[in-house]
Amino acid sequence: MRINIRKAKREDCSRMMELIRELAEYEKAPEEVTVDFNHFVNSGFGDSPVWWAFVAELETEKNDIQIVGFALYYIRYSTWKGQRLYLEDILVTKEMRGKGIGKMLFEKLLEVSKSEKLAGISWQVLDWNEPAIHFYKKFPQVKFDNGWINVSID
């Protein structure tokens, strides 16, 4: 088993969308995924991209290659902190969890944050998602702030 982390390419989008739907099932909200596939591809690989991603590729003994996880982010602007990397999604398929792949993806994001001189990384986690919270707690500088409510108008 070999894992390779690389920048996402346009051809990865359909597999990524498959994984996004899996994550939404896990987060108990599959009906909330209403994004259009072409819009997703264009937003990442069109003339003015608004998201970027890394994928984790698994190379099996038979030399099959499959994407088993990814981390998708964009740049947000905080009036308190300046430009930050906002981690929209990080996920690893169920069978491949616990092998350090999430950590490899996360470390790539930390590298981007440094090389692009961003003022840090921020994201959200569901309050009942214990495995994810446990994973994030492994990073020494991580801060949790649970006084906020998400609000939206569709």
Next chain:
Amino acid sequence: MRINIRKAKREDCSRMMELIRELAEYEKAPEEVTVDFNHFVNSGFGDSPVWWAFVAELETEKNDIQIVGFALYYIRYSTWKGQRLYLEDILVTKEMRGKGIGKMLFEKLLEVSKSEKLAGISWQVLDWNEPAIHFYKKFPQVKFDNGWINVSID
């Protein structure tokens, strides 16, 4: 008293930063504002802007003009919803609250969301900020979702 809502200009930045610091005081976290002023200006009015804003101008009887509020936003990418307007800050000075200025700013954002064909608006509110929650509840389609924790690494 006349209120005029218009797009923010580079010259508005120092007054906006003043109001951002006032808001941080109100949110009980003044020490969290570590953004550099030039970086703030360049992020909004440099070669590749990452934020946009509307300001509310008050014209007094003596023809003085003062900015008494603003709404600052950027475009985020949701893997569930596509491109959305993310409202980073909306604020009105203490003395000018309760006069409908927040609503005027908010309606501008709804216009942008429609004209730019975005999949809605999202933002966050502190769970103890009753006046803000009360204000947002006036919009019929608004949804509150309080199962999320903010996480960050500076």
